[in-house]
Amino acid sequence: MKKINLGLLGFGTIGSGVLRVLRKKAALLENKLGLRISLKRVCEVNPVLVKKLRSKKVDVCNNADRILEDPQIDIVIELIGGIHPAKEYILKALRNKKHVVTANKALLAEEGEDIFKTAKENGVDVYFEASVGGGIPIIRSLREGLIANKIESIYGIINGTSNYILTRMSESGCDFKSALKEAQKRGYAEKNPHFDISGIDCAHKIAILARICFNQAVKFKDIYIEGINDIELSDLNYAQEFGFCIKLLAIAKKAKDGLQIRVHPCLVPKGHVLANVRSVYNAVFIKADLIGKALLQGEGAGQLPTASAVVGDVISISQKIGLESQMDFLKIKGSNLSKKILSMDQLNTRYYFRFTALDKPEVLSKISRILGKFKISIYSVIQKGRRQSQAVPIVMMTHEAREKDICKALAQINKLSFIKKKTVAIRVEGI
Amino acid sequence: MKKINLGLLGFGTIGSGVLRVLRKKAALLENKLGLRISLKRVCEVNPVLVKKLRSKKVDVCNNADRILEDPQIDIVIELIGGIHPAKEYILKALRNKKHVVTANKALLAEEGEDIFKTAKENGVDVYFEASVGGGIPIIRSLREGLIANKIESIYGIINGTSNYILTRMSESGCDFKSALKEAQKRGYAEKNPHFDISGIDCAHKIAILARICFNQAVKFKDIYIEGINDIELSDLNYAQEFGFCIKLLAIAKKAKDGLQIRVHPCLVPKGHVLANVRSVYNAVFIKADLIGKALLQGEGAGQLPTASAVVGDVISISQKIGLESQMDFLKIKGSNLSKKILSMDQLNTRYYFRFTALDKPEVLSKISRILGKFKISIYSVIQKGRRQSQAVPIVMMTHEAREKDICKALAQINKLSFIKKKTVAIRVEGI
Numbered sequence: 001m002k003k004i005n006l007g008l009l010g011f012g013t014i015g016s017g018v019l020r021v022l023r024k025k026a027a028l029l030e031n032k033l034g035l036r037i038s039l040k041r042v043c044e045v046n047p048v049l050v051k052k053l054r055s056k057k058v059d060v061c062n063n064a065d066r067i068l069e070d071p072q073i074d075i076v077i078e079l080i081g082g083i084h085p086a087k088e089y090i091l092k093a094l095r096n097k098k099h100v101v102t103a104n105k106a107l108l109a110e111e112g113e114d115i116f117k118t119a120k121e122n123g124v125d126v127y128f129e130a131s132v133g134g135g136i137p138i139i140r141s142l143r144e145g146l147i148a149n150k151i152e153s154i155y156g157i158i159n160g161t162s163n164y165i166l167t168r169m170s171e172s173g174c175d176f177k178s179a180l181k182e183a184q185k186r187g188y189a190e191k192n193p194h195f196d197i198s199g200i201d202c203a204h205k206i207a208i209l210a211r212i213c214f215n216q217a218v219k220f221k222d223i224y225i226e227g228i229n230d231i232e233l234s235d236l237n238y239a240q241e242f243g244f245c246i247k248l249l250a251i252a253k254k255a256k257d258g259l260q261i262r263v264h265p266c267l268v269p270k271g272h273v274l275a276n277v278r279s280v281y282n283a284v285f286i287k288a289d290l291i292g293k294a295l296l297q298g299e300g301a302g303q304l305p306t307a308s309a310v311v312g313d314v315i316s317i318s319q320k321i322g323l324e325s326q327m328d329f330l331k332i333k334g335s336n337l338s339k340k341i342l343s344m345d346q347l348n349t350r351y352y353f354r355f356t357a358l359d360k361p362e363v364l365s366k367i368s369r370i371l372g373k374f375k376i377s378i379y380s381v382i383q384k385g386r387r388q389s390q391a392v393p394i395v396m397m398t399h400e401a402r403e404k405d406i407c408k409a410l411a412q413i414n415k416l417s418f419i420k421k422k423t424v425a426i427r428v429e430g431i
Numbered sequence: 432m433k434k435i436n437l438g439l440l441g442f443g444t445i446g447s448g449v450l451r452v453l454r455k456k457a458a459l460l461e462n463k464l465g466l467r468i469s470l471k472r473v474c475e476v477n478p479v480l481v482k483k484l485r486s487k488k489v490d491v492c493n494n495a496d497r498i499l500e501d502p503q504i505d506i507v508i509e510l511i512g513g514i515h516p517a518k519e520y521i522l523k524a525l526r527n528k529k530h531v532v533t534a535n536k537a538l539l540a541e542e543g544e545d546i547f548k549t550a551k552e553n554g555v556d557v558y559f560e561a562s563v564g565g566g567i568p569i570i571r572s573l574r575e576g577l578i579a580n581k582i583e584s585i586y587g588i589i590n591g592t593s594n595y596i597l598t599r600m601s602e603s604g605c606d607f608k609s610a611l612k613e614a615q616k617r618g619y620a621e622k623n624p625h626f627d628i629s630g631i632d633c634a635h636k637i638a639i640l641a642r643i644c645f646n647q648a649v650k651f652k653d654i655y656i657e658g659i660n661d662i663e664l665s666d667l668n669y670a671q672e673f674g675f676c677i678k679l680l681a682i683a684k685k686a687k688d689g690l691q692i693r694v695h696p697c698l699v700p701k702g703h704v705l706a707n708v709r710s711v712y713n714a715v716f717i718k719a720d721l722i723g724k725a726l727l728q729g730e731g732a733g734q735l736p737t738a739s740a741v742v743g744d745v746i747s748i749s750q751k752i753g754l755e756s757q758m759d760f761l762k763i764k765g766s767n768l769s770k771k772i773l774s775m776d777q778l779n780t781r782y783y784f785r786f787t788a789l790d791k792p793e794v795l796s797k798i799s800r801i802l803g804k805f806k807i808s809i810y811s812v813i814q815k816g817r818r819q820s821q822a823v824p825i826v827m828m829t830h831e832a833r834e835k836d837i838c839k840a841l842a843q844i845n846k847l848s849f850i851k852k853k854t855v856a857i858r859v860e861g862i
């Protein structure tokens with residue numbers, strides 16, 4: 001089995017998530033890919049983290065060259081962040097013909113030109129799914145799935161901190177300061193939240209998205225940036241009266257004479273899908289010539305969503321490297337059904353019933369007696385209007401019950417003389 | 432430049448969309464990929480379509496073997512639909528070491544085992560993005576972007592016809608029959624809508640998704656299927672009273688002892704993202720161990736979204752075939768900025784203003800005079816409460832205006848003696 005060796009620069013939150021995912025999923029990935037992906041070495045200088053790495057039996061170094069110059073390492077994962085020395089490390093890795101996976105949005109937005117040019121010159125690739133939208137496969141979708149499309153515009157809610165603050169203000173009526181404090185308490189905002197609430201983080205991300213959508217470099221200084229600092233609670237309330245909510249949007253859009261690339265708070269009509277992207281969720285709304293409109297939504301940050309994106313990139317590159325194994329990609333175990341498909345009898349959920357019954361005094365008690373017999377308990381009942389000795393609807397929501405019991409109970413209820421039509425039953429999905 | 436030859440089986444709506452996209456985008460794709468992708472031959476027997484193909488100077492044949500046995504053809508696109516003879520054609524293509532792209536959900540759901548097994552035995556691949564969710568890159572996201580994840584459950588609104596009918600019933604209060612008629616009139620439902628409204632189409636799609644999510648074969652007959660035929664308007668109204676809407680969901684879900692795979696109408700809480708998937712839109716909601724929750728939403732059908740998915744698959748396979756060119760994938764034109772980034776001055780949009788002004792009679796007229804001078808017309812004003820000679824908010828929505836004029840007008844307004852705070856201005860995004 002072909003082995004792919006990784007070198008990791010930086011063992012912070014995301015880095016340790018990547019290690020965790022690689023270790024936990026090693027068998028799954030080998031099975032799916034026919035490749036062995038192994039983390040060969042980590043570069044980290046923080047003594048606490050070095051100790052942690054040693055305890056996990058990981059080869060640690062404090063000199064990045066031991067990764068950048070190791071001929072056995074195929075892929076370098078850069079998770080240091082910031083411009084320097086991340087940029088120099090990445091350039092060196094590329095010149096040494098190593099592929100690079102990075103989550104460094106500031107670097108790609110501000111110095112992307114050098115990096116992509118160097119990658120091209122050296123016949124290697126840079127993957128950066130984790131730089132925008134955490135676990136949402138937005139970069140991959142734009143670069144691959146939607147490759148035949150001409151992108152017309154892209155609208156992103158791509159800063160979780162800002163979106164959380166605006167959601168809290170609008171839903172609980174608190175002011176900016178207390179929403180920010182709450183975000184910090186919950187770990188959704190950093191101690192110094194400047195990058196997030198000023199729109200700079202969004203601008204980094206939209207620079208990267210615009211580069212892919214429009215197949216051209218974007219100078220970071222050309223991006224208009226405005227944050228949410230000046231939004232007051234009253235603005236959210238007035239917007240509401242006009243039928244809008246306020247979102248911090250990052251926008252890249254084709255216009256007649258060029259491209260608009262901008263980050264600023266926007267009024268978004270309440271019915272629009274972007275208006276429903278709440279809390280720390282991120283979403284990207286795309287308009288393109290072939291697919292029309294599409295929305296990709298998910299958790300935009302956090303250790304595991306981001307590690308998921310990094311590992312997804314590592315795998316894509318590994319597959320390119322181990323091409324013979326690549327055609328095996330769709331390794332679906334044909335013969336051995338590992339998990340059995342459950343029968344509906346075993347389903348446990350809440351139910352909605354609509355009975356059609358003659359309007360007689362004993363109806364409800366007889367129905368509830370049968371339900372009780374099968375341990376189905378009623379959550380709520382609506383019975384409207386009275387039409388003596390005519391059929392009327394009785395609508396009911398139950399607590400959780402088993403499908404098997406529901407079927408039996410309904411079979412008995414449908415036989416009652418006062419039931420005039422087969423009862424409608426709809427499951428309530430606890431999504 | 433390496434040339435990839437395609438053979439197309441079936442020139443119906445999707446097939447002609449694929450031809451259109453390939454021709455229109457040939458230059459773009461060559462530029463992005465460094466590969467020339469060319470449609471070598473089409474197999475079609477319908478005389479009208481044959482004539483149309485000839486008029487477009489496409490090589491047409493009426494015997495599929497002229498594609499399946501042509502050693503120059505690398506990829507076969509199957510867009511005939513149905514089980515036979517599509518299955519036999521695909522198997523023959525695979526045995527002749529050709530990769531296959533298909534949109535045939537019924538075939539993959541019911542006979543997928545044979546097809547994937549044959550592909551594996553012959554070292555070639557089957558791509559099928561177009562079989563589920565049209566232009567939404569759901570298959571790719573599950574197979575690649577989220578490959579490191581363990582999928583816990585997947586909930587799909589994956590039949591546009593049913594979703595349109597349920598949306599119409601709930602929003603316009605019409606009954607099932609008239610909603611269906613309307614769907615047929617608009618081309619959202621077929622003359623015989625049985626497959627769509629009975630849930631069978633959803634079941635085909637969830638069988639395919641479950642196969643990828645859980646890496647195992649799914650016997651089609653094990654899937655529980657219930658359509659929307661029995662949903663009455665009153666059910667939608669009662670559900671509404673309980674705080675729910677009704678959606679036809681296709682569900683694949685890990686449970687304690689196995690997998691639940693089922694299609695049936697569900698009550699979905701109004702606040703849930705799936706409740707906001709309206710009209711003919713499709714969406715897939717995913718829960719997974721690393722990324723948490725994600726939603727992919729878009730147009731699930733139609734000629735161009737589906738052609739977009741087919742061409743995306745063709746490109747992915749072409750890149751595998753022409754691997755040297757593959758590393759060139761991220762061909763970002765570094766030096767020549769083809770489109771200029773526009774300055775904000777040129778932005779044209781609606782605006783929200785919040786003025787903070789002393790409560791004096793002349794305030795509104797002075798503000799509007801300045802706005803008028805810059806051709807900014809007012810759409811609506813809210814002015815609440817009166818506090819003589821204190822600062823009060825005046826809130827305003829404008830019609831479309833130019834950012835440049837807005838800035839000039841606000842600069843003048845902010846200098847007025849009765850304006851007590853810098854005016855808040857938020858753009859209204861026409862998404």
